[in-house]
Every structure is written in structure tokens, then in C-alpha cells.
């Protein structure tokens with residue numbers, strides 16, 4: 045299986061993450077991608093491909109122009125405003141306030157974000173664009189005949205809405221790739237999000253549509269991020285009614301239970317008659333993940349990959365979460381090796 049990777053992910057190297065009232069060293073750090081890449085190489089998974097550049101047009105098929113413009117200029121505006129630290133949103137429109145875009149950078153940071161956990165600094169824009177190019181290069185390879193491709197994206201993307209960043213995400217790599225499949229004539233695209241967290245951005249982007257089926261298995265949003273979306277009664281709206289499926293699990297969920305949700309998801313994808321499959325792959329479902337609460341083990345990721353292969357669809361994996369860096373390489377590459385038939 046080919047892997048798409050860009051060294052430009054290293055340009056995303058913020059030093060802060062607001063967590064528990066402290067500015068900690070970010071969980072979403074460069075060593076995550078480097079560790080996965082090392083495992084791809086040590087396992088000889090396949091060719092490693094540098095991304096082509098696709099520009100801003102494919103991004104704007106999913107994200108608003110104003111949001112793209114904001115992300116491109118945020119760091120410069122923040123610095124011009126005389127701030128000393130990294131750019132962190134701190135003000136949002138609460139209930140009864142107005143959801144309009146202010147002029148001040150503090151207001152705009154809040155207007156375009158869902159939380160304060162995702163600092164911005166120099167290089168964030170460049171890395172976020174490179175991550176989209178990784179996903180789109182993977183999508184192009186799949187459309188060109190590859191059965192499956194691993195887009196080793198960093199920063200991740202599945203929390204990003206059309207005009208919101210957060211949860212370490214800026215551009216929704218998986219949604220942009222799914223839209224590219226649609227723009228290239230794939231009639232029905234399924235997105236199966238197996239990250240521990242709800243794919244709220246992907247859900248919201250396609251929520252009113254019946255040409256992209258969005259499914260996510262994740263930890264109960266009553267207990268974890270994103271907190272305000274991802275419940276099982278969210279089934280789509282308008283034409284999209286019935287084309288969103290959330291499968292929610294409690295703390296301590298083992299693979300034996302989680303795989304039942306996977307089966308439900310796979311049956312729904314088969315019923316949908318998908319022509320292509322995008323899998324936002326987080327391995328923060330791992331038993332030792334520092335910010336999550338499922339109990340999957342490393343061999344389970346082999347089984348996950350095997351099951352996904354049985355769908356028999358052209359498949360693009362986009363790397364999302366996973367923060368136990370010692371295990372992230374084995375777990376992510378196990379999915380790919382399982383997909384390719386390794387027991």
C-alpha cells in the first residue's frame with residue numbers, strides 16, 4: 045500500500061495547548077507523524093509518495109472563503125496586534141449573543157473556532173495546506189486505480205467544520221477528499237470515522253446531503269470532546285435524513301463491543317451502495333491513549349483493517365488522532381497491514 049507523506053507537517057510545531065488550566069506541550073506533535081512514517085518504512089508497507097500541490101480550490105469546495113482567508117492571515121494579524129504568545133481563542137458568542145464576524149483578531153479567533161485547545165503559530169497555515177495536499181494526492185492515487193492508500197495527514201482534520209477549527213484540526217482533509225471523489229464522478233461516497241472522537245466537522249459538512257454517507261464510532265460526547273455534537277439522534281436533515289449515523293460508546297469499551305458498531309457501519313455502507321470509502325483513521329481508541337477511554341489493543345487494528353478490506357471499495361485512509369506515540373506507529377500501520385491481509 046502506498047503512503048503519502050509531507051515533511052511540511054513539521055511546520056505545525058506549536059509549543060502550547062491549553063489543557064486543565066495549563067499551557068502544556070501539545071498532544072498533537074510532530075513525533076506522531078514521524079513515528080508512523082518510521083513504522084511504514086520498517087514494515088516495508090510500500091512506496092512513500094510526496095504530495096502534489098492542489099491549491100486552494102479543492103479546499104474551498106468544503107470550507108468558506110472567509111474561513112480560508114482567516115486561517116491564512118491569522119498569525120500575521122495576531123502578531124500585528126502585539127500579542128506575545130501563540131494565537132489562542134478565548135471569546136465566543138454565548139447564548140443570546142450575535143454570531144457575526146467582528147473585526148478584532150480576538151473576536152475572529154472565537155468566531156472561527158470551537159474551543160481553546162488548538163493554538164496557532166507560524167507554520168500552521170503551511171502545514172494545514174500540506175496536509176490537504178497529502179489527502180488529495182492519496183485520493184488521486186485511489187481514483188487512478190490504487191485499491192487503498194494511506195494519507196499520513198498531519199495536522200488532522202475531522203473536527204474542522206466549513207468555517208471552524210479546533211480539536212487540533214484546521215482543514216477537513218477527509219471531507220475535502222470525499223468531495224474530490226464526488227467531483228470526479230463517484231456517485232456515492234461513504235466516510236467511516238473510526239477515530240475515538242466524533243467526526244463532528246465531517247458530519248456537519250455533509251449533514252444535508254444524501255450523496256456522502258457519514259458514519260462515526262466514538263466516545264460519548266456527553267463525556268468527551270467535541271461535547272456538543274455526535275449523539276445518536278443526529279441522523280441527517282432534509283435530503284440528508286438517514287445519511288448520518290453516530291455510534292456512541294462509554295468508557296472502557298473493548299474491541300469485542302466496538303466491533304459490533306463496526307459491523308453496523310459496514311452493513312450501512314453496503315446498503316448505501318458506496319462507490320468509494322474514506323476512513324478518517326484515529327488510533328486514539330487504543331487502550332493506553334492518554335486522552336481517550338476505549339480499550340482496543342494493537343492486534344485489534346489488524347482485525348479492523350481486515351474488516352474494512354472486506355467492503356471491497358476503493359479506500360482512502362486519512363490519519364487523524366492517536367497520542368500514545370510509542371504505540372501509534374504499530375497501531376496505524378496494523379490497520380494497513382490488516383487491510384492487505386496480514387493476520
Ligand SMILES: NCCCCCC(=O)NO
Nearest residue numbers: 161211239241269365366
Ligand atoms: N483537546 C480536546 C480533545 C481534542 C481531540 C483531538 C482528537 O484526537 N480528535 O480526534
Ligand SMILES: [Mg+2]
Nearest residue numbers: 237239241261
Ligand atoms: Mg470517530
Ligand SMILES: [Zn+2]
Nearest residue numbers: 239241326365
Ligand atoms: Zn481523536
